[in-house]
Amino acid sequence: MPAVKEYSVEEKLSSLVKLQKIDSKLDQIQILKGELPMEVSDLEDEIQGLTSRKNRIEEEINGITDFIEQKKNAIKEAAEMVSKYEKQSEAVKNSREFEAINKEIEMQQLEGKLAEKHIRDANEELAEKVKQLEHANKQIASKETVLNGKKADLEKIIAETEKEEQQYSQLATDARKGMDDRLLYSYDRIRKSYRNGLAVVPVDRDACGGCYNAIPPQKQSEIKQRKKVMVCENCGRILVDDDLNNSVEIA
């Protein structure tokens, strides 16, 4: 078994501060990307929804257009029937036949009128649908403009930060090597429980640098001695003195 180097508490604290600084840099890169990845996928979803709406409206417009065509044919057929009956009425033999043909003519004229009314109603509906379609098209176009802008921003940030992110990820991996497992476990657990990702904080103006809870002078002097890993009573973060925090550089 290789000899394991025993680190002093001070060295352990320095390693923790270093890891925290590296992880904070990685956090900053994520913050820079910010909401963009989510905004892009939200916009893509919205555009998909609007496009299916647009497709539905187009289908409805096609349906109404077909209906109008059918009604136009019905008017033509009715008119043809009317002229057919009118011709027949010239050759009627008695008034009963004449009346029967006149009834047929009236019926066909009514059919024609009804079809005209259907066409008028359908045209109104069609105009409404065309308006809806225009609105949907406008919405899609404006969302696409926003989406393209956000995509370009995100790609730019990714291009700018990719190298940096890789460097810091490597540094973080290196920094973790040789660190105390239990300490790393606590560090990760605390880090995950806070949105700002801070697990190791300096004492700042007599207060915890994480939650700003006051640290009594006795505790502060213990922290400065660097003989024990001290945590904030209020937030549980690992506390280091300001000098130690400032002396640690990432690379």
Ligand SMILES: [Zn+2]
């Ligand atoms: Zn605290």
